[in-house]
Amino acid sequence: MKLGYTIVYVPNVPASLQFFSTAFGFAVKFLHESGSYGELATGETTLAFAAHELGHGNFPGGHIAASESEQPLGMELALLTNDVEAAHARAIQAGAVQLAAPSTKPWGQTVSYVRSPDGCLIELCTPVGG
Numbered sequence: 001m002k003l004g005y006t007i008v009y010v011p012n013v014p015a016s017l018q019f020f021s022t023a024f025g026f027a028v029k030f031l032h033e034s035g036s037y038g039e040l041a042t043g044e045t046t047l048a049f050a051a052h053e054l055g056h057g058n059f060p061g062g063h064i065a066a067s068e069s070e071q072p073l074g075m076e077l078a079l080l081t082n083d084v085e086a087a088h089a090r091a092i093q094a095g096a097v098q099l100a101a102p103s104t105k106p107w108g109q110t111v112s113y114v115r116s117p118d119g120c121l122i123e124l125c126t127p128v129g130g
Contacts, residue, residue: 003045004045004046005045005046005047005048006045006046006047006048006077007048007049007050008047008048008049008050008066008077008118008120009049009050009051009052009054009055009063009065009066010049010050010051010052010066010067010118010119010120011051011052011065011067011118012051012118013031013035013036013037013038013049013050013051014031014035014038015117015118016038016049016116016117016118016120017031017038017040017049019094019095019096019116019117019118020040020047020116021040022090022094023087023090023091023093023094023095023096023116024079024087024090024091026040026041026042026047027040027041028040028041029041029046035051036050036051036053036054037049037050037051037054047077049118052065065119066118066119066120066121067118067119068119069119072099072115072119072120072121073119073121075121076113076120076121076122076123077120077121077122077123078122078123078125079122079123079124079125080125080126080127081124081125081126082126084102084110084111084112084124084125084126085102085110085112087112087124088101088102088112088114088124091114091116091122091124092114095116095117096114096115096116096117096122097114097115098112098113098114099113099114099115099121100112100113102124107128108129109125109126109127109128109129110125110126111123111124111125111126112124112125
């Protein structure tokens with residue numbers, strides 16, 4: 001078993017791809033012609049976005065839309081970087097909302113939290129032990 005994809009359901013797939021590309025430098029790997037599904041080139045595990053409508057088709061009971069929730073959902077996308085401060089600033093400039101400014105944890109890791117325009121909770125962090 002291995003983790004293949006993380007799929008985030010969003011209101012506007014092209015806008016989410018654009019935010020992650022602008023804020024963090026990820027290239028768009030794939031965008032379906034319908035605009036309802038897209039992927040970023042993020043390394044071994046794919047970060048993908050799908051339209052809320054696709055989610056509603058997959059689970060008839062619906063789902064909680066992060067974009068509609070006042071509080072971030074209880075899950076995050078953690079992005080590793082050697083320069084959390086610069087990544088944090090770029091994310092804010094690209095439209096993210098700051099949830100927690102960069103700080104150093106007792107174990108030495110630098111961490112910050114932002115929320116993307118589509119509602120995703122994003123942790124920006126240095127590698128643990130690095």
